[in-house]
Amino acid sequence: xxxxxxxxxxxxxxxxxxxxxxxxxxxxxxxxxxxxxxxxxxxxxxxxxxxxxxxxxxxxxxxxxxxxxxxxxxxxxxxxxxxxxxxxxxxxxxxxxxxxxxxxxxxxxxxxxxxxxxxxxxxxxxxxxxxxxxxxxxxxxxxxxxxxxxxxxxxxxxxxxxxxxxxxxxxxxxxxxxxxxxxxxxxxxxxxxxxxxxxxxxxxxxxxxxxxxxxxxxxxxxxxxxxxxxxxxxxxxxxxxxxxxxxxxxxxxxxxxxxxxxxxxxxxxxxxxxxxxxxxxxxxxxxxxxxxxxxxxxxxxxxxxxxxxxxxxxxxxxxxxxxxxxxxxxxxxxxxxxxxxxxxxxxxxxxxxxxxxxxxxxxxxxxxxxxxxxxxxxxxxxxxxxxxxxxxxxxxxxxx
Numbered sequence: 001x002x003x004x005x006x007x008x009x010x011x012x013x014x015x016x017x018x019x020x021x022x023x024x025x026x027x028x029x030x031x032x033x034x035x036x037x038x039x040x041x042x043x044x045x046x047x048x049x050x051x052x053x054x055x056x057x058x059x060x061x062x063x064x065x066x067x068x069x070x071x072x073x074x075x076x077x078x079x080x081x082x083x084x085x086x087x088x089x090x091x092x093x094x095x096x097x098x099x100x101x102x103x104x105x106x107x108x109x110x111x112x113x114x115x116x117x118x119x120x121x122x123x124x125x126x127x128x129x130x131x132x133x134x135x136x137x138x139x140x141x142x143x144x145x146x147x148x149x150x151x152x153x154x155x156x157x158x159x160x161x162x163x164x165x166x167x168x169x170x171x172x173x174x175x176x177x178x179x180x181x182x183x184x185x186x187x188x189x190x191x192x193x194x195x196x197x198x199x200x201x202x203x204x205x206x207x208x209x210x211x212x213x214x215x216x217x218x219x220x221x222x223x224x225x226x227x228x229x230x231x232x233x234x235x236x237x238x239x240x241x242x243x244x245x246x247x248x249x250x251x252x253x254x255x256x257x258x259x260x261x262x263x264x265x266x267x268x269x270x271x272x273x274x275x276x277x278x279x280x281x282x283x284x285x286x287x288x289x290x291x292x293x294x295x296x297x298x299x300x301x302x303x304x305x306x307x308x309x310x311x312x313x314x315x316x317x318x319x320x321x322x323x324x325x326x327x328x329x330x331x332x333x334x335x336x337x338x339x340x341x342x343x344x345x346x347x348x349x350x351x352x353x354x355x356x357x358x359x360x361x362x363x364x365x366x367x368x369x370x371x372x373x374x375x376x377x378x379x380x381x382x383x384x385x386x387x388x389x390x391x392x393x394x395x396x397x398x399x400x
Contacts, residue, residue: 062226062258064255123206125209154207
């Protein structure tokens, strides 16, 4: 019978007897683990970054867009004309239970001019409740004041970048700017918000929705957003919104989407992306596993006489099997540890070199990667170890 310490001693001696071969084999696993950790860290970092960017607007939002995404089971030509979302719909949705605020949104692009300076920028038509609904903050002045929604006064709020480009360090409050062909008085500027999912929220201006619809010659809104009370049942809110809009439109020619649904869809897409990126790195692990199998097969041939001597001295087949499996596991585990250090370290170095690139390596994944390396070593060494265990003592000694 062979003790565990004897197994470890024999395994260590056999690996140290061929340091270059053992190191190159471990390197194959290290490269695979490092690739998986590095790529998955980038994928997971992007995943969390996008979700955090998207969720900064809050999770208790429900959006209504014109048109229905679901396919209707009626023949072509039998569908009624889709009605656009209107200011009347916005006012009607204020009656939704648990609704705190409702904003309408119309979007276009126009030239904004102040004196000799001008620039084209995104123009949002919206309502006074927008800062509350989307968690925006006013820098100086105020946001659009409550007004007659049908004939609002020509007030404008500038994004931080637009205000800086048009007025420099001077205060724009009370100044007159042209948005398209119309004159507007500046009542406020927004605090810098930066880019969110590729959209520069500082390069914008905000005017009343009715004026935006007239400016861009639009009949309907891009969307209506409802902010409901924290903890309120979202299903009840959505059902009430659907009843109100169907009563106004005569049919369900709109799409209602909760913020949580958008986050779930986005999260699923990003998870698939992270998995795909990690799978690319997994190809290196397969190569490393093939390397371990090849090296262990060679080791069995080289150590035939040693196997015969162990068997002649009374070592059982399962002990020989354990010896060769231990060799494979030690190589894979060592390579896995080196790969983890290289992968996690490489991810952090990338983040330091490119701060805009988000990376995140969760500890649970680190443990899983090391266990995966050990499993690969176990699987790759199983066949050579089984072959070694079935070598008969007489045949092995005769090979010497």
